[in-house]
Amino acid sequence: MPTISHKGLQMPESPIRKLVPYAEAAKTRGVKVFHLNIGQPDIKTPQVALDAIKACDLEVLEYSRSEGSEQYRTKIAAYYAKNDIHVNAKDIIVTTGGSEALLFALGTIADVEDEIIIPEPFYANYNGFATASGVKVVPVVSKIENNFALPPIEDFEKLITPKTKAILICNPGNPTGYLYSKEEIKKLAELVKKHDLFLIADEVYREFAYDGIEHYSILQESGLEDYAIVIDSVSKRYSMCGARVGCMVSKSETVIKTALKFAQARLSPPTLAQIASEAALETPQSYFDEVKEEYVGRRNLVIEELEKIEGVKVAKPKGAFYCVAELPVKNADNFAQWLLESFNVDGETVMVAPAAGFYSTPGIGLNQIRIAYVLNKESLTKAVQILKEALKVYQD
The missing domain is CATH 3.90.1150.10 (Aspartate Aminotransferase, domain 1)
Incomplete structure (x- = not known):
């Protein structure tokens, strides 16, 4: 057979x-x-999102633009601005969930047998995404004894090889719930700049930061414009897992132009779910x-x-x-x-x-x-x- x-x-x-x-x-x-x-x-799920679907009067459910509608991406940028993250619509590609955003990111920055360093334990599907992309995951162990905090930078540095293309973190973390501090993000920023690597942050749980600690995005860190790629999603933020809408965000024009080719290859993100996701941005604090x-x-x-x-x-x-x-x-x-x-x-x-x-x-x-x-x-x-x-x- x-x-x-x-x-x-x-x-x-x-x-x-x-x-x-x-x-x-x-x-x-x-x-x-x-x-x-x-x-x-x-x-x-926020009622405003559900109402947007009910009120939809489209006669033809058309393709959207490959990068997502201009109107939705502009509103996403405004959402980020409220979180002290300053990007434009052109820096955003709307995807079918955060999963596709990560696949686009890996496809954009890594070739077969290239390496991505990830603190473990990590979201299990990172293994799957890497396998699908032919990319090797190089783990750096974080430990339950110190609440799964960022491992020492030296542990990352000794794993860097000529095939290393990026460091990937989830912040706050799945499965650990660990929230990286501003100081830890700055350490990673210095490391990726020193070794000319990308820093990818899966920030889909941004809203869920506890005990008075504020989430610090890699897009807030100055000097990372050419290095930072953020993975995001509406799934957890608005309890809209079934919408399957996410986005990839980067201030690097080269990264976005390259990722757009992957977006074009799959045609477009779901039109109806974008309508619901756009409405969800009106959810009150x-x-x-x-x-x-x-x-x-x-x-x-x-x-x-x-x-x-x-x-x-x-x-x-x-x-x-x-x-x-x-x-x-x-x-x-x-x-x-x-x-x-x-x-x-x-x-x-x-x-x-x-x-x-x-x-x-x-x-x-x-x-x-x-x-x-x-x-x-x-x-x-x-x-x-x-x-x-x-x-x-x-x-x-």
């Missing part, structure tokens, strides 16, 4: 989604599953204030309850809506599957994301899980209690 590509065979499974069949089987058996495995917020307060409460609840469980170690996130917990088990993949196949408390169980898939280094994170605290507080309390009871009886 015909053979599958090496790239296809190397493509990693999603640690977030690979256990879905076991969750569906559990539900078929009548077991309620609390989903802590995926960053799908239960927060209501009160929406974000309420959402942030809700997530801080959820975070505090989850961290407090996890810290009560014997043998569990957890890093306290400063942003986003994830945390990584280290469990007293040998293999979190097996534990997560067992939770769905063989364990429940009064007909209820929990689905978590094994954290090994958020690492590139083999053998790291085997006893860790990522928890997405995207459920209401009552559900989160139940879910953590189920986890606690499960750990009492689980045997590797």
